[in-house]
Structures are given as structure tokens and as C-alpha cells.
Amino acid sequence: MHLWGVLCWHPQDLITCQMSNKRVQASKDLPVRHFKGYKIVIVGSVIALSILYFRVSWPERSIPRPPVPHPANKSKRPLSQGLANLTHLLYWPATPGDGGNLLASTSPKTSTYYLQGPVQARYALGTYLKAILVARDHWGRPKTYGGDLFRAQLLGPTLNTGVPGDVQDLENGTYLLSFPLLWAGRAWVQVRLIHSSEAVGVLRRIWRDHWATVDFTGYFRGPTGYEETVTCNVNPLFIGGEESTCRYKDEDSGELWFCAQPRTLPCNSLVGHSAGHYWNVTTLHEDALMAGNVTDKALPRGIPAIWVDKEGDKSLVSSPQQPCHPGIPVPKPSGFYHQNIWHSLACSGHSFPTEDSILGCLAGRIIHMMGDSTLRQWWEYLCGAVSSLKPVDLHVTYQVGPLMAVDTTRGIVLHWRAHSWPLRSLRTPVASLHSVARELGGLAGGPHTVVVLGLGAHFTTFPPSIFMRRLAGIRAAVTALLAREPRTLVVIKLANTGYKSVYGSDWLTLQVNRLLRAAFAGLRVAFVDAWEMTSSLALPDSIHPGRLIVRNEVDLLLSFICPS
Known part of the structure; x- marks a missing residue:
């Protein structure tokens, strides 16, 4: 990430923009805008302002450019080294050409997969099943380049047993699939095409050419009660x-x-603040590439069901013996479901099936949840599972909070607060929109304080540099909190699957999760991998997953709070 200075002037008939040590010129007939005393010139796709801005280096032209500059913030702390290397974090194979022919795009009906080796009568528990996937277009022709977003799962005999498979893009139209065999008995492979490489190209174009895909509404009120509404966003342009x-x-x-x-x-x-409008950012052809008949569709089954033998008297791969604690490395996959229960492969997670078990874990603790509505589901689950946790009426809009529940007998306080704008929500008081960094700065921390952060879903309508700036401030605030009180538990909930549109595609969420992991790398925090926990079962994706998944997510949170 580089900090560039930009200065524009217009001698006679030319407008010149000095950008670092480079100079571009354009005819004075090109659009020039004024805003807050700044002169703006648009030269092709270059927008220059007489202010400082962050520039993100991308590995190729097809990856989105950074948004229009923001005024510099001199107090901003540097990003982590991992975040600075976006070329590595956000790499994705390019789609050659313009994807102009729908029939030449990847088809879920003709793409095929098969076992890498010969079919075996039985497989050993703890080994891997490997397969080759061949992406094909609608004519059935093999593709010669990668970039598709496939999701692979190994599923068990019921809907509630499964593990995510690893999909390695070989960038030549083929993909290597790998599935750990973690339970004994019957299992079968399911592969879904989430987005063709051509649809991913649409998403990348929108990142590049549309620095936002939504706007917001601001509500202004005068002393007599007279109101005016205007458009708001993260960038003045x-x-x-x-x-x-x-x-x-x-x-x-x-x-x-x-x-x-x-x-x-x-x-x-x-x-007041609320969501505004979704912008029309796609062509009819791009709409066809993102349509439901080619998005999130299962491929024809290419591998017969297999049988996995027990190992002695073991029917499941054993979970690690180490207790769940912040800072432990998260393997891939991070866990699997078996008969409704998520088994962590990072630590010895526990189930908290009764009200008493949850109360015993939360007694004497203050839990601060800050994030989006997928994290609010955790708050709602705990309030529903524990009858003694009484929600406090704070006279605010329920959707955006803040929300609080208490159990005075056991000394439990459970907070949830929405992160600040950009927040797609019903109308809510601006006074309720505190930044996560501000909230963290006001916490003393300690052994009885738990902080849970859930970020991502509301940032997919902007390029990653917007999210990076938010993460920079939050990482600095988490670092300061852990420095003043290292016994504070900080848990990061990764964003889950569910979105399938240009405004919130799973492909965009995948990039957001890469940034989330990198932002908190090196800090003593815990992760709950909601991406894998919502993509391991034969259940329809939903941005707000059902109770089964939420319960297991909360159980993993409680396993970090009460590791023994």
C-alpha cells in the first residue's frame, strides 16, 4: 500500500495531474468537478484530487481499482504487514476475453468430476478421498482456464453430517478436490458451481468500475421537527x-x-440513518451470467457413494486434546459436522446442550458483541436458550440495537451493538452507530470480559480497500486492548455464506474473510470459522443460518470462554 500525493492544475487548455512522479494530461474539455474547494478531473478511469489517498496494488488490471480518495487521516495507524500485500491475499485467476458468449461460460450441467485413482471397495478412516473436476462450457467443451468458484462437500448418511472439501484451482480448466474421511460409514461427494469464472469476471468489473453498489439515506431534523432526507455514502463522489x-x-x-x-x-x-438504494450496475448479459439457473447449482453426481471403515472401535477421527484458547492455528478444514454436532479440528470443543451448562460458563462474565445481524443471531440464541437472561428495553430499533440482556443473580451481562456505517438497516438513530474502534477503546478488559467481533457482510458492496481501512482501526484498538489487559478474550466471527448476487456474492465474502484473517494475524485472538460452518451441510445457504448452525457456532464460542 502506497501513500500518493495528487495535485491538479490547468495551464491554459490542459489539465495536468501530478501523481507521485508521474504526470498525466487531458483536454480541458474533460469533466471537471468541484467539491469542498478541491478540483477534480476525470482522465479515462483516473480520478485525481488535490488530497492524499491510499492506493492498493493489484496483481493485474482485471482486479478492482481502489476507490476515489479520502482526505488523509494523519492519526491512522499502519495496517498489518499481511494486509499491505493485497497482491497475495486477493489473487484470483483472471478470465480471458470479455465473457461475451453465455454458452461459452462454465455450465453446472456439463462440468464433470471423477476419482483421481481407482475406485476402492473400502476406505480407511483418517485418509483422504481425491478427485479431479473438469469445468466445461454449455456445449460440453472442457475449459482451458480457471477462476470458477466451486464448492465441494463430503456428506454423510443424514443431512446433518458433512465436511467441506478443498478445491484447488489448477488454472487450466481442471480442479483438484480433496476430502478428509472423518467418520466411518457411508459418504458421498457433492459439488456445486457457485459462480462461473465469467460471473466472477462480472464481480471483478463491478469492483473496478463501480466503487459502490449501494447508497444510504441520512435524516436531518431541525428544532421545529422539520426533516430533510439526503443521500449518504463512504465517499463524497x-x-x-x-x-x-x-x-x-x-x-x-x-x-x-x-x-x-x-x-x-x-x-x-x-x-437518522438507513439503507438507501441498490444501484443498477450490470448489463443484461451480465445478469444472465449471474442468473439462478447457473448460480449455486449442483453438478451431476460423478462419484458413487463410498464406504469408510472404522479404525478399531473408533467411528470418528478424534478431536485435538488441547483446550480451545486464543492464538491456536486454525487447520483447513477447521472442523466437521456429525449428527448435528460440530467437531473442531483445532481444539477440543464442547457442547452446551442445557440452560445450566450455558449459565455455568457465562457466570460472572460481560460479553460485548459488535458486528452485523449474523452476530445478533448469537445474542438472540443465548437469550432464547437461557430463560434467566432478561433483555433490557433500551427503546431503540430492534434491528440495529444496541441490545442488552442481564442475569443479575449470576452476574451475566450480554451486549450486542451493530457496527457503524456502512450499515444496510432500517432507520436508526445516528447516536446509536458507534464505531467498533470507539467501543473497544472504552473497555478496560480483564479475565471476565469477552469481545466478539462479526464483520464482513455489509462491506461486500464496496471494494476491499474500504474494509481494509476499517480493519486497520479495529486491529489497532484490539492490539491496545490486549496490551492493557492480556486476559481479555477476543473472538473473531468470520463472515458466512449466503449471498449470491452482485451486491453480496459469496465470492466477495471469500475475499473479505481473507482480509479478516490477515488483519488479526499475530494477535492472540480466537476465530470461529462461520464460512465453513455454513458450507459443510446439504442445507440451502442463508445469510441468516438456521438454529442448528447458530447453536454450534455459539457452542464453539463458549468452548473458548470455558475451555475446560
């Missing part, structure tokens, strides 16, 4: 650079937010 703009800065995180200037009311009269 998303709301019309020629208009006067209201600028809001969170002093704790350095995050910036912009709203169009109301017609009569001042900027400091902003009182």
Missing part, C-alpha cells in the same frame, strides 16, 4: 461531487462518512 457535502469523522477510528448538504438544515442536524 458517490453522492454528487458538485454538491455541497457534509463530512463526518469518527475521531477514534478516523473513519469518514459523507452526506449531501440538506437544502435548509445544517450538517450537525443529522439524526
